[in-house]
Amino acid sequence: MESNSFFFDPSPSHGNMFFLGNLNPVVQGAKSVLNMDETSKRRPFFSSPEDLYEEEYYDDQMPEKKRRLTTEQVHLLEKSFEKENKLEPERKTQLAKKLGLQPRQVAVWFQNRRARWKTKQLERDFDLLKSTYDQLLSNYDSIVKENDLLRSQMASLAEKLQAKEEAAIEPPGQVPEPNQLDPLNINRFEPAIKTEDRLSSGSVGSAVLDEDAPQLLDSCDSYFPIIVPIHSEDDNNYNNPGTANDRSCFADVFVPTTSPSHDHGESLGFWGWP
């Protein structure tokens, strides 16, 4: 970057510009484009007076407080961090030279930057898990409601069917089959199958439908909310969650442990719940 080349030129004339500009009154006038005014009045922070002594910056005063990096320095560090968040010794030295910082400062900056990144990542993970949990909870509530609705529909149908059966004129002396009188086993939550239906078509669908009751269709146009896919641990792309398939049919997500067609007689509910 051309504008930066002036800034980060490590040659003697410009080298350590931030340090010199910060601590040496002679060059304070050569304020950088990005230096805040206050930086011209202050010296950089050193970890100990010994460091100052070694750097020939010791001037009988205690070292000043820690100093914030300039925006240009931070920008370059950020760019470097984007490429690789770990710092090999060679790169550390190069960066330090380029920025006019001590290698230790560069290392510390990377250390802290990694810590910040980790914190953000944890926050993102938490948000993702929370939204997934909320979706699942919402789905659960919907399923419970639908279950209740289906139960009431079944009960209503059973009542109507029984009334029909009773009203029908039966031949004298004929004993009706048990499932004609009690065609629906509500507790077992199984669909009613009339004998003749079973024999005629093999279909489990009943010809008797309640026109007043709402018809539940088995389609993907379910009112169930969107299921956000759960990312694997090494999936770092949290920016576009769920873009591949924002709408999911809930049947793809919830697999009943006991499907109605494979019920072996246990008293389990539709979703495998007792």
Added chain:
DNA sequence: TTGTGTTTTATTGCCTCC
């Protein structure tokens, strides 16, 4: 201006790896 919360820079201590 000042009190307070947040962010950034830096240190310390411990751990792991070579």
Added chain:
DNA sequence: GGAGGCAATAAAACACAA
């Protein structure tokens, strides 16, 4: 055992409302 990483922490710098 030294180098480097991380977590915890300190403290200065900063932001901002009152």
